[in-house]
Amino acid sequence: MYNLGTGKTVGTWIFFYILMLQRTYSFSGFIKEPLDENQAEGDLTFFTCIVRELDETQYVSWLHNGHKISKNGEIILNTYAHYSIDFDSAFGSYNLRIQNVQRRDKGGYICSVYNSYDQIVEKSRTANFTVLEIPQQQYPICSSTKMSYRVGQNVVLNCISEKTTPLGSLRWVNTIGGSESGLKESLSGNYEKTYSFTAKQSDNREIFTCELTTSANPSLYRNCSIGPLDVLYAPVVRIQQTRDVILGNEAIFICYSDANPQETTFEWSFDPPISENMFVLENDIILRIKNTLSSLNGTSVLCKVTNSIGSGSSKLIVNVKSKEYINNVVETNNGKETKKSEKINERNENKPKNQNSNSNQQLLQTPSPNNKSRSTDISISLVVIIALGCIVVILGLALIPVGYMRYTRRQPSDTINRGRPVSIPDVYFEPRDHIDPMLPQLGLAAPWMRTVGVQVPGECEYDATYNTQVMPQPRQVYYTQRMYPASSL
Structure with missing residues (x-):
């Protein structure tokens, strides 16, 4: 009995063991395994895994760098929340989807088949995932x-x-x-x-x-x-005079400076020195010489500007001109400047007086080509201006009566459209349409009548038509008065 019972027990275990082996190794392989991928950060990527003839006790999991991250169609780790499984058991597909790829997603991915004892039955090839890294937002x-x-x-x-x-x-x-x-x-x-x-x-x-x-x-x-960029440099200085320096007039000089950092001091000096009573400084930048003397001719004026980096200066030589020299007109003749009659008279002082007077008279009477062209331009411009003025005056005079007639003419349609009131005369007749009342004897309606209003001056007779009552009368008499022939009745 013992041996028989023992034999039955051993046979039972062998049967279940063979059955377990058959059920464990029902998996027949991968139809499609994952491939290597590379994708930039923030993008989307897929890994494909399709299995054949998976047993009911078996399931599919994905491994990332050796860590089990899923089971069938679910992600089992919270750190992989941006992962998902496209699961279809009928077709045996367990595709891994990674949204918003991150740098930590790089590494190897394996699609593996597990049995009910969480033992690996089969693994796919390792798919290497390369994450194309993008510099973080604060760079460069x-x-x-x-x-x-x-x-x-x-x-x-x-x-x-x-x-x-x-x-x-x-x-x-x-x-x-x-x-x-x-x-x-x-x-x-x-x-x-x-x-x-x-x-x-x-x-x-x-x-x-x-x-x-x-x-x-x-x-x-x-x-x-x-x-x-902050580049520090010493002042760069220049002096500018506002106009020519004329004997007896005021002369103005301005000291311009470009510096970084800002200027700290402005210093003016003269060579040879001049009296302090002869000039005035405004804000240390503007130099005013009140009364220009001939002794200032050839004087060197220097402006020196200083900042924390260094100093810079600029020099100007004063050139004093007389009023007579300024009044002379400078002409250009073949690219050379010549003075007019005063300079010519000075050069010809040694000549006979008669010859000088004749030459001066000739110079005064013979205008230069530039003067001719200038006078011609002025005369043409004057004629054009006078002609335009005459045209404007004529047009203005012509438009006065037209405007007056336009303003005084009364046009009912225009007056109504423009919203201006219509004047009403003291004596006028108002147009009125009316129909005479029905005659009881005839049983017919009277014809339609219109009264036309006409404006008349002064007093006028009252139109009795408005208040005249139609008295009963024979039909023949009624239409005779209305100028209707009896044949039309």
């Missing part, structure tokens, strides 16, 4: 080694971006005369590109821009700027 970053530079110093500007796979591209734009380095790794673990140049006065207040692009997303474009 522009920086400078100093806050301000002096003219002549070396300026170094840095453009920094995050170290990604693949590396982004950095480029300084609108740069002339400097040198741009290649990409190099910075101390912070990022990479950078520098632009260096020698500071000039024209670089003050300039803005420099660096662009970032990446092959991970060709449509991506970012930039950063640094500036306005």
Whole structure:
């Protein structure tokens, strides 16, 4: 009994063991396995897995870098909330979808089949996922080694971006005369590109821009700027006179300066020196010489401006001119300037008086070509102006009666349309349509009648038609009075 019972027990276990093996190895393979993928951050990607003849006790799971992240059609880890499974058991498809790809999603993905004991029955090939990294939103970053530079110093500007796979591209734009380095790794673990140049006065207040692009997303474009750049320089000075310096008149000189930082002092000096009573300073910038003397001719006027960086100056030589010299007209003859009669008389003082008088008379009587053309232009302009004035006056006189007639003419339709009141005469007849009352004897309606109103001056007789009552009368008499023939009845 023992042996028989033992034999039956062993046979039962063997039967169940064979049945379990058959049910465990009912899986026959993968129809489609996942392939390698690469995708940029923020995009969407898929991994495909289709199995054949999956047993009821078996299920499919995805592994990411060796970690089990799903079971059949559900994601089992909260850190993979942006994952989902396109599950269809009838077709055996267990496709993995990754939305909003992140850098931590890179690595190997395996589609695996498990039995009821959570043991792996079969695994697919490992699909490698490469995430194309995009620099974070704060990049690029522009920086400078100093806050301000002096003219002549070396300026170094840095453009920094995050170290990604693949590396982004950095480029300084609108740069002339400097040198741009290649990409190099910075101390912070990022990479950078520098632009260096020698500071000039024209670089003050300039803005420099660096662009970032990446092959991970060709449509991506970012930039950063640094500036306005602060370039320090000594004052650049120039003196300007408002007009010619005329003997006896006031002379004005202005000292202009361009400096960074702002100017601190303005100093005026003269060589040879002049008395302080001869000039006045306004805001240290404007120099006024009240009464210009002939002794100022050839005097050197210097304006010196100073700031914290240094000093700059400008010099001007005073050229005093007489009033007679200014009144002379300078003419151009074959590209050379000649003076008019006064200078000619001065050069001809040694000639006989008669000859001088004749030559002067000839000069006065013979106008130059420029004077002829100028007088001709003036006369033509004067004639045109007079003609235009006459035309305007004639048109104005012609429009006066037309306007008066237009204003005084009464047109009922125009008056009504324009909203102006219509004048009513003292004596007038109002047009009125009426129908005579029906005659009881005849049993017919009287014909329609119209009374036409006519304006008349003064007093007029009262129209009795409005108050006349139709008295009963024979039919023949009624129509005879209305000028209707009896044959028409």
